[in-house]
Amino acid sequence: MTGTDLSSAAARAALRGSPGARGAGEDEDAARDRFARGIWSALAEPGDGTGGALRDRWGAAEALAIAVLTDGREAEAAEAGVEPASLKKARERWHPRVEGVGETFAAARRAGAVLLTPADPQWPAGFDDLGPHAPVALWTLGAPERPLTPGSAVALVGARAATAYGEHVAMELAAELGATGTTIVSGAAYGVDGSAHRAALRVDGLTVALLAGGVDRPYPAGHSDLLDRIARTGVVASEVPCGSTPTKWRFLARNRLIAAAAQATVVVEAGWRSGSLNTAHHAASLGRPLGAVPGPITSAASAGCHRLLREADAQCITAADDVRELLGLPVTMSADDGGRTDDRTRVVDALGVRVARSAEEVARRAGLSAGDAAALLGLLELEGRASRGVDGWRRC
Structure with missing residues (x-):
């Protein structure tokens, strides 16, 4: 030796x-x-x-x-x-x-995995809060130059055996937050995790999956395609090397990374003894803001969230703006008076935050003529709701 x-x-x-x-x-x-x-x-x-x-x-x-x-x-x-x-x-x-x-x-x-260390600019500063229990390194799939959690980041976690309600709420939160530039961090499990990742991808948002096993061994196997999609536009990472199998201990240890990588943690749906409560407790011990989504008082699937609201001083989360407040971000105000929707709304919905799109692509997605879309894009640029670059248009 x-x-x-x-x-x-x-x-x-x-x-x-x-x-x-x-x-x-x-x-x-x-x-x-x-x-x-x-x-x-x-x-x-x-x-x-x-x-x-x-x-x-x-x-x-x-x-x-x-x-x-x-x-x-x-x-x-x-x-x-x-x-x-x-x-x-x-x-x-x-x-x-x-x-x-x-x-x-x-x-x-x-596997094409990249070794990320604290010396790299992509390393999340939040890991330092773990002290001697911080990860020694991360093995990652994704662009080597991409920061793991740029800007604001929130961990959306919850039950694997999620109800339709839990998956719906996870998707709503992840889509609205991801579309406005917040990184979605989760663990790629079935249920709430997978719903959050998928919704972030659907709006061209950035999402990060932290795994309990090696990045070359997708877990669960049913999420192989999802993890491939995350790696193409976001990051898949693990602190254990390629070939490592996920174990119960590694899942629990991985949860501390999810909590530390994000500026806040939100438990979307969790039973009384759900593993996602472990992530919540890590977040609380790190001094991170903690949120929980309430559910029906008769639902055992939300008993853990109610427990956090009652015992862990978690903030009640009912919408994406509640999460933004948790992160210390300005609350998004609707630009359409009285909640009115019109052709501008369709154009805004057709724009991405991270991915630039041509005026023709925006018109196709919005179901408008190229001329109408171009005119509306110009108005939205004046209002500060869209920006034009050499590679196309983005939502502000």
Whole structure:
């Protein structure tokens, strides 16, 4: 175990060919840190506090050198607040995995996964609030340069066995928030999670899926196509390396990332003992604003939401504007007096926030002639509700 090669040459060799990897352009210390973090992701389970404490004190590469020893360097561990007994137990957890870490980077290359670390500008600043339980790195699918959670982000979570009501509310919230530039963060599960992701995609919004297993093993399998769509326009990420299977512990640990990646968490529908309450409690412990959607008082599927409203000081969420208030964003006011809808509304609905569209495409989507659509786009530009760029029109 003492023979693990942590040199910069080994780091560059391991990182070479990885999509989005910056090994060739990084200095030796940065390359070793990225390499070490990739190894740590395979060595320790998510949220391992002992590994986190060692990394916080000594950096990922030096902490890894301490970790792979059979004994010794207890003094350095003690400086990190790790007692000898805790170090011994941690090494007993980590050592059985040392021999298999060489496959970590090869599996990522096969899957096209990018290793994201705290040194990258795409790294969510909210992860820092997790302290020693912060993820050591993320393996991601999606454009390497895309920030994980740009601008405002909200976690929409809830029951897998969601009712039609829960799925409907999740879709309404995600669509309205996603269409106005808020990133939708969730876990890609059946029920509320999947509904939120799909609705965000439908309005060309940005959505992020945080998984409990490797990004090369879509879970649930029925959401393979959904995860592919998310990766094309958003990000699919996991703190465990490719090939890792989702386990009950990893699901619970993953929930802390969902809560930390977003500025607020909203539980759309949850039973009394729903796993989404775990995400809510992580959000509360991080000091994040927490919201819950009320349901019928006779519905067991909403009992967990009612529990949060009563016991966890969650805010009552009935519309997207409630979520915007939770995020500290200005509440959207209707530009049509008295709720009136007209041809301008159709043109606005045909525009995307992130994806630019030509005037001809807007006309087709709105069901208007090209001339009428062009005239209305000009008026909307004057009102500040649409903007024109070299690549087309967007909703403001």
